Amino acid sequence: MADTILDRIMARKREEVAAARRRITESGLLAECRGAAPTRGFAAALQEKVAARQPAVIAEVKLGSPSRGRIHPPELPFDPATIAEGYARQGACCISCLTDRDFFFGDGAYVARIRERIDLPVLRKDFLYDPYQVLESRFLGADAILLIMAVLELPQALELEEAARELGLDVLVEVHDEAELERAHRLRTPLLGINNRNLKSFVTDLETTFRLSRMAETTRLVVSESGIRDANDLRRLMDQGIHAVLIGESFMKESDPGAALGRMLEGVANY
Numbered sequence: 001m002a003d004t005i006l007d008r009i010m011a012r013k014r015e016e017v018a019a020a021r022r023r024i025t026e027s028g029l030l031a032e033c034r035g036a037a038p039t040r041g042f043a044a045a046l047q048e049k050v051a052a053r054q055p056a057v058i059a060e061v062k063l064g065s066p067s068r069g070r071i072h073p074p075e076l077p078f079d080p081a082t083i084a085e086g087y088a089r090q091g092a093c094c095i096s097c098l099t100d101r102d103f104f105f106g107d108g109a110y111v112a113r114i115r116e117r118i119d120l121p122v123l124r125k126d127f128l129y130d131p132y133q134v135l136e137s138r139f140l141g142a143d144a145i146l147l148i149m150a151v152l153e154l155p156q157a158l159e160l161e162e163a164a165r166e167l168g169l170d171v172l173v174e175v176h177d178e179a180e181l182e183r184a185h186r187l188r189t190p191l192l193g194i195n196n197r198n199l200k201s202f203v204t205d206l207e208t209t210f211r212l213s214r215m216a217e218t219t220r221l222v223v224s225e226s227g228i229r230d231a232n233d234l235r236r237l238m239d240q241g242i243h244a245v246l247i248g249e250s251f252m253k254e255s256d257p258g259a260a261l262g263r264m265l266e267g268v269a270n271y
Helices: 005-023 026-033 042-051 080-089 109-117 131-140 154-167 178-184 207-213 231-239 257-266
Strands: 056-061 094-098 122-125 144-148 170-175 191-195 221-225 244-247
Touching: 005 131, 026 131, 042 056, 042 094, 042 170, 042 191, 042 221, 042 244, 056 080, 056 257, 080 094, 080 109, 080 257, 094 109, 109 122, 109 131, 131 154, 144 154, 154 170, 154 178, 170 178, 191 207, 207 221, 231 257
Parallel strands: 056 094, 056 244, 094 122, 122 144, 144 170, 170 191, 191 221, 221 244
Antiparallel strands: none
16 A cells, blocks of 8 residues: 555556556657657756856746645646746756646646747656656657656666666756665766755755765766755855756746746846
């Protein structure tokens, strides 16, 4: 019996992948991908900003979450492409797009819609465990995928990373604690996401990033995720040499997420 929200999410993912395979095989997906446009450099975009010691914001398009329900104001329309355009105008480095339907109110189709409207690299944020989903991500138009070590054994993560590399996708590997960090170091990707949210209590604490980043290999580019609420939080991270962040809820709860990003970046301008 499923005990946690992650258990329920992963059980649903297995159902989704089985259903997707009945609709289109892996070979069919691969054939569809052969004519796809080249991927945009997600890792390169972040690395360029960080090298310049500028804030590299991965701005997230996220309608809701299991813990908060709908985040974006319910009286307003939710148009992922328009929100992404606002982020791009206000200085986002990359876009993250939730594609999980049942728990985060996302959709794979959002990735393609965003990619058609803006030039920034797009991260598909979902709970991936099967190489089929990596191929699906390329088909949807993603430039990068998220691998969550909390739901993956090391052999799975290595297999998914290799599948991503073969398809030209970058990988952001996400950790929550020391054990996950140790396993994540076995992956080749330079992008290390540190999620500040406790998966049991759902409380966020930036100290998670500070603690784990000190243990991270120096070749990794640390991306702080969750709980970054304002320019003060961003300055705290930058003071510790962490310039890459993934922010969703703080922007999406506002009527104009792009403007919220603009205010945050203005608050650290020339910092």
